Amino acid sequence: MRLIVIIPALNEEANLASVIKEIPRSIDRVDEVKVLILDDGSTDKTVQVAKEAGADFILSNPQKMGLARTFKRALEEALNREADIIVNTDGDNHYDQSKIPELIKPILDKKAEIVIGNRNIWELKKMPLVKKLGNSMGSWFVRTIARIPLKVDASSGYRAYSKNAALRLNILSDHTYAHETLIQAHDHGLALECIDIPARDVDRPSRLISSVPKHIFKSLLVIFRILTIYKPLRVMLSIGSLIFGVGLIFIIRFLYFYFTQGGEGHIQSLILASALLLIGFQICVLGLISSAVGWNRKILEENLYRSKKIELKK
Ligand SMILES: Nc1nc2c(ncn2[C@@H]2O[C@H](COP(=O)(O)OP(=O)(O)O)[C@@H](O)[C@H]2O)c(=O)[nH]1
Numbered sequence: 001m002r003l004i005v006i007i008p009a010l011n012e013e014a015n016l017a018s019v020i021k022e023i024p025r026s027i028d029r030v031d032e033v034k035v036l037i038l039d040d041g042s043t044d045k046t047v048q049v050a051k052e053a054g055a056d057f058i059l060s061n062p063q064k065m066g067l068a069r070t071f072k073r074a075l076e077e078a079l080n081r082e083a084d085i086i087v088n089t090d091g092d093n094h095y096d097q098s099k100i101p102e103l104i105k106p107i108l109d110k111k112a113e114i115v116i117g118n119r120n121i122w123e124l125k126k127m128p129l130v131k132k133l134g135n136s137m138g139s140w141f142v143r144t145i146a147r148i149p150l151k152v153d154a155s156s157g158y159r160a161y162s163k164n165a166a167l168r169l170n171i172l173s174d175h176t177y178a179h180e181t182l183i184q185a186h187d188h189g190l191a192l193e194c195i196d197i198p199a200r201d202v203d204r205p206s207r208l209i210s211s212v213p214k215h216i217f218k219s220l221l222v223i224f225r226i227l228t229i230y231k232p233l234r235v236m237l238s239i240g241s242l243i244f245g246v247g248l249i250f251i252i253r254f255l256y257f258y259f260t261q262g263g264e265g266h267i268q269s270l271i272l273a274s275a276l277l278l279i280g281f282q283i284c285v286l287g288l289i290s291s292a293v294g295w296n297r298k299i300l301e302e303n304l305y306r307s308k309k310i311e312l313k314k
């Protein structure tokens with residue numbers, strides 16, 4: 001059983017050494033623990049610090065790729081290095097690496113394929129209130145929309161993935177992968193589990209989030225796009241019915257005036273109502289087409305999963 005701890009890192013010279021040194025190298029039921037750093041074009045001494053602290057594999061992106069693409073690459077690189085379990089942690093010492101054995105336990109026990117380390121964000125003194133609110137909103141949004149029946153900390157990067165889960169996930173977005181992977185995991189029927197692991201306060205400014213409102217907007221956009229891919233019928237039917245519903249209200253209004261005062265002077269609302277009804281109906285029909293495309297996606301993903309497995313065996 002080989003565990004690879006992946007750390008996407010961007011300018012983490014200050015904290016990376018403590019993170020790497022805290023990772024337990026001997027864990028019950030695990031034969032080997034390796035550490036893989038994926039540097040995203042850091043301009044500080046991240047790579048040198050990682051080497052000195054004992055990272056086993058240090059890779060650098062040929063150009064800055066952002067966190068989502070870097071995470072995707074880190075998963076692939078870990079699978080290529082025969083990982084049976086992959087743990088992702090951050091390079092800022094936000095997470096408590098000594099809890100890795102707890103994080104991977106549900107996977108070792110074959111009870112889960114993805115384990116999320118839920119943080120205590122409301123107790124963190126240095127996390128800005130707006131980020132706490134954004135995190136909570138994101139978690140609520142993902143749970144409700146993807147119907148995930150767990151109290152999951154959706155933006156926590158402290159997670160363990162089984163090899164099978166890593167093979168199943170296909171990261172599509174280029175901003176953050178955190179919410180996307182949860183929606184996908186639920187869609188693939190991968191067993192999720194959450195365990196409470198208090199996180200630490202971090203002093204340095206976020207590498208990922210330059211502006212919280214911008215981050216929330218981008219994350220919502222990612223969630224919406226991923227939802228239209230994974231739940232096309234629900235998304236399109238919701239939008240279509242909303243527009244159809246408004247059209248219906250205008251039709252009822254028109255009919256009311258037609259029968260009480262005659263139709264004159266209300267032709268505009270009749271035109272608006274017909275347009276809305278038609279658009280709403282067409283969006284619902286588009287939903288059916290999107291769901292047919294969705295079935296194709298499932299077939300493609302199954303193919304991709306199998307070819308990744310074959311490639312790994314070579
Ligand atoms: N490779 C890569 N890593 C990044 C990037 N942005 C952030 N990270 C890393 O991702 C992890 C989480 O970033 P962090 O700044 O702690 O984000 P936050 O705590 O969620 O606001 C850290 O290990 C960062 O070094 C990026 O653009 N590329």
Ligand SMILES: [Mg+2]
Nearest residue numbers: 090092094202
């Ligand atoms: Mg952080």
